Amino acid sequence: MEQVQSLVNEICPTSTQVWVKRGAILVDVREQNEVEQLAFDVPSIVNIPLSEFEIRYKELAMDKELVIVCRSGSRSLRAAGFLINQGFDPAKVVNMKHGIIRWVQRGFPTKGDLSGIVDMNTGGCCDHGGNKGSGCC
Amino acid sequence: MYIKVLGPGCPKCKTTYTNVLEALKQTGVEAQVEKIEDIEEMMKYNVLTTPVLMIDEVAIIKGRVGDVNEIKKLLLKK
Numbered sequence A: 001m002e003q004v005q006s007l008v009n010e011i012c013p014t015s016t017q018v019w020v021k022r023g024a025i026l027v028d029v030r031e032q033n034e035v036e037q038l039a040f041d042v043p044s045i046v047n048i049p050l051s052e053f054e055i056r057y058k059e060l061a062m063d064k065e066l067v068i069v070c071r072s073g074s075r076s077l078r079a080a081g082f083l084i085n086q087g088f089d090p091a092k093v094v095n096m097k098h099g100i101i102r103w104v105q106r107g108f109p110t111k112g113d114l115s116g117i118v119d120m121n122t123g124g125c126c127d128h129g130g131n132k133g134s135g136c137c
Numbered sequence B: 001m002y003i004k005v006l007g008p009g010c011p012k013c014k015t016t017y018t019n020v021l022e023a024l025k026q027t028g029v030e031a032q033v034e035k036i037e038d039i040e041e042m043m044k045y046n047v048l049t050t051p052v053l054m055i056d057e058v059a060i061i062k063g064r065v066g067d068v069n070e071i072k073k074l075l076l077k078k
Helices: A013-021 A032-037 A050-059 A074-085 A099-105 B011-027 B039-044 B068-077
Strands: A009-011 A025-028 A038-040 A045-047 A066-069 A093-096 A110-112 B002-006 B032-036 B052-055 B058-062
Touching (some): A009 A013, A013 A093, A025 A038, A032 A038, A066 A074, A066 A099, A099 A110, B011 B068, B052 B068
Antiparallel strands (some): A038 A110
16 A cells, blocks of 8 residues: 655655666665565665664765665654654655555666566556556655 | 653554553543654654654654553653
């Protein structure tokens, strides 16, 4: 189900590519075992599992652009909201909607085993024809 | 007493809510119970892991299901 909120700006995986190219850091909040199975393949990424986020969020630079990511975009939304509540700039912290599932569907680079993802068929905001999504890109 | 169960509507959150109601029934403690599933509302509480059980605006259990006996003890401590 689409989560509607206004605290956190959200971008799709395609827009995330633009952010990454201009130097944004991906912050992956999935747990370590998930990351070991399949990871985003981008130049700048840090993994701070949601279970450790409350303690470790201070490792993140407040002056950098941060794209928060997870499997489906739900956990990362909470983490992004948490950062903004802690004083991070809402213009610099965004949530990537639909997570690594949509990232893989778009064919963006990953490292690891795709088997847990390829069976997922969630439709999408960027689909042409039969579009189920919100037209984010 | 004011109890809130925060969570996006997942099975664990529903179980926590049910356990709260059962604990209240078994202890006879009177409380207002509210289930918060709205993501924006949840983010106001800085919730990272769900479910969260709040008693009188204090997060007592975070990121796991509280069982009935545990919740009963918490209610009786208040």
